[in-house]
Amino acid sequence: MPEPLLAIEDLHIAVEDKPIVRGLSLLIHAGEVHAIMGPNGSGKSTLANALMGHPRYTITGGSVRYKGDEVIHWSPDERARAGMFLAFQYPTDVPGVSMINFLRRAASARRGSEIPVREFRQQLGTVLERLHIDEQFVRRYVNDGFSGGEKKRAEILQLGLLQPELAIMDETDSGLDIDALRIVAQGINATRRDSNATLLITHYQRMLNYVTPDFVHVLAAGRIVVSGDATLAHRLEAEGYDPILTEATEGAPA
Amino acid sequence: MVHAPALDQRLTVAPSRDAVEALAATLDEPGWLRDHRLSALATFESLSWPSADEEEWRRTPMDGVPLEDWELPHEENTDPPATLAPLGGDEAGLLSHSNGSTTEQALDEALAAQGVLLLPLSQAAREYEALVRAHLNTVTPTGYDRFTALGAALWSQGLFCYLPRGLTVEQPLLHYLGKRAGASALGHTLVVAEAGSTATLIESCASDGTSTSAPSLTHHTIELALDTAARVQLARVQHWDPATTAFLTARARLGRDANLLLASVDFGARLSKERLEIDLSGSGSHADLLGLFVGRDAQHIEHNTRQNHSGVGGSSDLLIKGALDDQAAAVQYGVIKILPEGQKTAGFQTMRNLLLSEGASADPIPVLEIEADDVQCSHAAAVGPVDPDHIFYLQSRGIPPEPAERMVVQGFLEIVAQRLPGQHLREAVAHLIEAKLDTPRASEGTGP
Ligand SMILES: Nc1ncnc2c1ncn2[C@@H]1O[C@H](COP(=O)(O)OP(=O)(O)OP(=O)(O)O)[C@@H](O)[C@H]1O
Ligand SMILES: [Mg+2]
Numbered sequence: 001m002p003e004p005l006l007a008i009e010d011l012h013i014a015v016e017d018k019p020i021v022r023g024l025s026l027l028i029h030a031g032e033v034h035a036i037m038g039p040n041g042s043g044k045s046t047l048a049n050a051l052m053g054h055p056r057y058t059i060t061g062g063s064v065r066y067k068g069d070e071v072i073h074w075s076p077d078e079r080a081r082a083g084m085f086l087a088f089q090y091p092t093d094v095p096g097v098s099m100i101n102f103l104r105r106a107a108s109a110r111r112g113s114e115i116p117v118r119e120f121r122q123q124l125g126t127v128l129e130r131l132h133i134d135e136q137f138v139r140r141y142v143n144d145g146f147s148g149g150e151k152k153r154a155e156i157l158q159l160g161l162l163q164p165e166l167a168i169m170d171e172t173d174s175g176l177d178i179d180a181l182r183i184v185a186q187g188i189n190a191t192r193r194d195s196n197a198t199l200l201i202t203h204y205q206r207m208l209n210y211v212t213p214d215f216v217h218v219l220a221a222g223r224i225v226v227s228g229d230a231t232l233a234h235r236l237e238a239e240g241y242d243p244i245l246t247e248a249t250e251g252a253p254a
Numbered sequence: 255m256v257h258a259p260a261l262d263q264r265l266t267v268a269p270s271r272d273a274v275e276a277l278a279a280t281l282d283e284p285g286w287l288r289d290h291r292l293s294a295l296a297t298f299e300s301l302s303w304p305s306a307d308e309e310e311w312r313r314t315p316m317d318g319v320p321l322e323d324w325e326l327p328h329e330e331n332t333d334p335p336a337t338l339a340p341l342g343g344d345e346a347g348l349l350s351h352s353n354g355s356t357t358e359q360a361l362d363e364a365l366a367a368q369g370v371l372l373l374p375l376s377q378a379a380r381e382y383e384a385l386v387r388a389h390l391n392t393v394t395p396t397g398y399d400r401f402t403a404l405g406a407a408l409w410s411q412g413l414f415c416y417l418p419r420g421l422t423v424e425q426p427l428l429h430y431l432g433k434r435a436g437a438s439a440l441g442h443t444l445v446v447a448e449a450g451s452t453a454t455l456i457e458s459c460a461s462d463g464t465s466t467s468a469p470s471l472t473h474h475t476i477e478l479a480l481d482t483a484a485r486v487q488l489a490r491v492q493h494w495d496p497a498t499t500a501f502l503t504a505r506a507r508l509g510r511d512a513n514l515l516l517a518s519v520d521f522g523a524r525l526s527k528e529r530l531e532i533d534l535s536g537s538g539s540h541a542d543l544l545g546l547f548v549g550r551d552a553q554h555i556e557h558n559t560r561q562n563h564s565g566v567g568g569s570s571d572l573l574i575k576g577a578l579d580d581q582a583a584a585v586q587y588g589v590i591k592i593l594p595e596g597q598k599t600a601g602f603q604t605m606r607n608l609l610l611s612e613g614a615s616a617d618p619i620p621v622l623e624i625e626a627d628d629v630q631c632s633h634a635a636a637v638g639p640v641d642p643d644h645i646f647y648l649q650s651r652g653i654p655p656e657p658a659e660r661m662v663v664q665g666f667l668e669i670v671a672q673r674l675p676g677q678h679l680r681e682a683v684a685h686l687i688e689a690k691l692d693t694p695r696a697s698e699g700t701g702p
Contacts, residue, residue, distance in 0.1 A: 052650050055642065080652035092647040096665025096672075102648070105661070109652030141665070142647075158651060 003068055005030045005166055005197045006051075012061035013043070013050045013222075019060065020046040022222035028166070028197045033188065033211055035200045035233060038219035039241050044201045045089050047219070048170045052086040053079050066166065081109055085164030087155035089171045089201075093143035099154070100124070100138040103161055110162045127160040131183055148175040156184050163191075168199045173207035185210030205237040220245055268322065269298055274407055280328055281376040281410065284383060294396040294406035301400040310558045313585045313617060314527055319499045320469045324438035328354040328410060334432040337493050337522075338460040339682045346425035347372040351411035351441070352432040365423060372427055375412025375442055386414060389446050393477035393533075394505045401501050404440065405473045411441035417451035417484070426454040426676050433472075435463025435495050441474040447484035449509070454487040454675045460522065463495030465551070470497060472523075476504035480512035482536070487675040489517040489544075491683065492526060496551070502528040508539035510565070517544035517674055519683055520555055520576075521690050531560040534568035534599075545574030546670040546683070548690040549582030549614070559588040561603070563596035563629075572603040575670045577663050578614035580695055586618040590633070592626045600630040607637045608666050663691065 006028040013021035021043045028034055038044055050057040051064060053076035064071050071079055094102070103124060108115045115123075128135060133153060143151050152175050159167055167188075173181055188198050188211050200207065208216075208230065216232040217224045220241070225248040226232065236244060274295050278288035303321060304311040332352045342348065347361035349372055356374045371378060379386045396406035413429050433439045445455060459474070472494060480486055494500050500523035506514050520526050532541040541561065549555045555578075561570040574586050590601035607616030620633035640662050648658035664687060671683050 054646055054650075075655070076646060076649040077652050077654045077658070080650055086650055088647075088650075092643045094644050094647060094662060094665055096668035097648075097661050102651070102661070105648075105653050105657070106651035109654070162651065 002029065004028055005067060007065040008062070009065075010062040011047075011050075011059065011064060013046050014058045014060045015046060015056060020222055021050070023062070024219075024222065024224055026217065026224065028199060030165070030195045030197055031192060032215065033192065033198045033200065033213045035202060035208060035213040035216045036219055037202060037216065037233065037236055042219045043222045044219055045170055048086055048089075048168050048201060051168060052076055052084065077109065080162075081112065083165035085159060085162060085167045087152075087159055087167065087169040087172045089174075091143050091151045091155055093141070093146070095141050095144045097142050098138070099140055099142055102142050103138065103158065106158065107161055124161065127157060130187075131156060131160060132179070133157055149177060149180065152176050153180055156180070156187070160187060165196050166199070167196070168201070170201045171203065173202050173204060181207065182210060205233055208233050218244060218248075225249070269295055269404060269407055271295065277328070277408060277410060282380065283376045284380050286383065286387060287376070287379040290390065291407050294403050297397040298400060298403035298407055301397065301403055303400050310529075310587055313587070314556060315525065315554055318469070319525065320438075320471050324471050325436060325468075326354060326408060326410065326440065327434075327437050330355050332357065332432075332434070334430060335434070335460050335462040337462055337495075338430055338432050339458050339491055339493065339686060341426075341428055341456055341458055341491070341678050341682050343678055344425050344676075345428045346423050348428040348430065349374065349413050350430040350432070352430075353434060353437055354410040354439070358430075362425075368421055369416070369418035370421065370423060371414060371416035373414050375409075375414045375444060378414035382414075382416070385416060385446065386444070389444060389477070389479055391477070393479055393507050394475050394503055398503065401473045402475055402503050405442060405475050405503075409440040409442040409475070411439055413443045415443070415445045415453070415455060417445075417447045417453050417486075419448040420450040422451070423453040426456050426679070429455065429457040431457065431459035431474075433461045433470075435461060435497065436468035436470055437461070438470045439472045441472070443474065443476045445476075445478045445486060445488065447478070447480045447486050449482040449484060452485040454489075456676070456679055457488070457490040458493070459491070460493035461495040461498060463497055465496040465524070467495055467497035469499070471499050471501075473501045473503070476502070478504075478506035478514065478516070480506065480514055481509045483511040484509065485513040487515040487517075489515075489519065489674050489679060491519045491679075491686070492522055493686070494522040496522065496524050496553075498523045500526045502526075504529065505531045505533070506541070507533045508536045508541060508565075508568075510536035511538040512536050513540045515542040515544070515675065517546070518557075519674070520545075520547035521686055524552070525554045525556075527556040527558070529558045531562070532570060533562045533564070534570055535564045536568070537565040538567045539565055540568065541570040542673070543570065543572040544670055544673055545576070545586070546667055547576035547584065548667070548687055549576060549578040549584055550690065550693060551580045551582065551695065553582045554585075555582070556585040557588070559586070559603075561588075561590045561601050562593070563591065563599040563601060564593040565596060565599075567598045568596065569600040570602070573670055573673070574604070575606045575608075575667060576616070577608040577610055577667060577691070578616060579610040579691075581613040583614070584616040586635070587621070588619070588633075589621040589623060590631055591623040592629050592631070594625045596626050597628045599626065602631070603633045605635045606666070608663060609637060609639050610663065660691065664688070
């Protein structure tokens with residue numbers, strides 16, 4: 001097996017001195033799609049934000065290697081330029097900063113050099129068309145006054161433009177309408193088996209109907225308690241978390 | 255190049271009868287205006303400088319404000335200062351003042367033929383006596399305080415703008431005000447907008463100089479008289495040198511259904527204190543008040559605003575936003591006053607200050623004085639650093655922290671800048687914001 005794209009080992013994350021993620025390990029190889037499911041408050045967004053380097057989330061133990069490099073001490077912008085991407089569960093609005101200016105800066109940063117205006121417009125046009133997003137959208141300020149679904153679409157737009165190697169999508173499906181969901185799924189499927197990998201955080205089978213994950217992990221109380229293939233998600237959908245979590249705890253050594 | 259003034263053109267002024275008469279003679283003013291100035295001089299002499307006992311002066315650091323021995327030049331043929339932001343390209347007319355004299359004057363011929371006036375105030379007083387007399391110092395009385403009295407007695411950079419009934423001036427009218435370092439300047443802008451007229455006036459003031467230039471004082475009075483349904487936008491960009499103390503008293507009176515946008519954009523001066531006061535006496539009148547500033551070093555930037563509602567169904571909206579770095583300080587003292595007769599009015603104010611350093615500070619104080627019962631009012635005041643979540647969001651897309659912070663600060667100011675009239679002005683202001691944020695600290699290089 002080649003080197004994993006992302007190797008998380010015994011990761012501990014605290015928020016304001018409160019331990020949230022407590023010993024999480026996960027290997028993601030290029031070409032794979034992983035889904036993480038889990039009850040509200042189990043630590044999914046904490047994991048996602050910490051992987052991206054959010055300063056409010058403190059890594060208190062373990063390691064995160066991206067393409068073999070330990071990234072715990074990398075700044076968020078370094079991680080992004082190296083090809084990591086997080087589609088936020090709750091994207092922040094940045095009033096007064098236009099989407100188009102923001103996207104051009106981001107695309108230039110990702111590429112490592114200033115993208116000429118013309119080339120950028122062409123690239124952006126292609127992505128907008130593929131995602132069926134109106135051009136007027138990018139004239140607005142970043143997420144400012146966007147509806148819930150529009151914010152998610154804006155995240156997808158960035159994903160499409162920045163072409164990360166590792167995309168972490170934190171409940172991007174929540175709030176998207178069916179058409180948008182299908183388009184997002186097409187995007188993920190189109191880049192599958194390339195050098196890219198996707199980590200989908202979701203509560204719903206609906207998303208997984210469009211993108212069949214290679215692995216499904218159940219996160220509870222800051223740990224991955226069960227992992228399986230796509231059928232695990234079906235079981236969760238049918239039975240809920242309780243039986244599976246009970247099974248996992250009973251099976252585990254006391 | 256700037257021509258060195260002959261010594262006899264220099265005028266170090268102690269306000270006196272002789273000084274007023276000499277100025278009136280130099281500007282070739284009619285007797286009535288000279289007498290008006292002399293009566294303002296008497297008012298000046300009868301008043302004392304505002305003191306810290308007064309609510310609106312309590313937070314103003316008056317130490318170091320030069321209150322005597324101003325050099326008020328009257329120099330011909332001086333070039334405008336290099337820092338003066340060029341806002342032109344599409345203007346319908348312009349008037350330039352530098353070091354006390356008029357250096358340029360132009361107005362679109364078609365507009366002139368239709369009765370629009372854009373003139374030095376002294377010339378207007380000579381040629382349109384009845385019109386000027388009927389309005390001069392009616393919106394801002396000479397005795398409003400000692401600064402306005404001083405200005406009324408000794409202004410030399412005056413502008414008169416007259417908009418005839420029903421006429422629309424599409425392109426902006428420009429007023430440039432320049433001075434050299436060390437020179438003081440007193441100015442007056444009088445705008446009379448007849449019923450149904452529309453225009454935009456942009457004032458830009460600047461001086462070359464450094465913090466070590468001789469201390470100087472500026473005061474400018476703006477009077478805006480808007481008749482029924484007149485629509486006027488006045489934006490002022492202030493870029494005086496850092497040895498200047500700058501006062502502005504801008505007041506407006508709005509007739510029925512009149513609409514005003516009054517914007518002040520501040521970059522320069524060691525101390526800038528601006529009073530922006532709107533008298534919404536006409537029913538259904540509306541005013542937007544905008545303030546935008548970037549403070550650096552030890553600058554003090556202060557706004558005292560009043561939204562006075564006495565007309566029925568009027569509305570006013572104030573938005574002031576500024577970024578403060580180094581040891582800069584800002585004060586906003588803003589009053590919405592709704593008189594008993596001001597029913598069905600709406601008054602809003604928002605003041606937001608972004609602190610970019612530990613040493614920067616801001617004190618926004620919204621005040622509501624409501625004497626009517628059927629009104630809608632709100633106010634919001636904020637002081638704080640750049641939101642780390644904003645920075646993280648941009649960083650998470652690959653943008654390094656410094657440019658990310660810059661984008662957030664510019665975005666914060668953009669919310670006000672985008673409401674300024676005219677593409678040229680918006681572009682110039684965006685450029686000035688960037689330049690001001692880029693300026694190295696005054697203390698830089700002298701540290702360890
Ligand atoms: N900034 C914070 N301050 C305090 N507690 C926090 C903070 N962020 C997260 N937590 C706590 O950490 C726990 C995990 O939160 P997290 O957002 O990771 O859950 P989640 O699995 O993403 O839940 P959901 O499915 O609702 O999105 C919760 O108990 C939450 O209250
Ligand atoms: Mg979450």
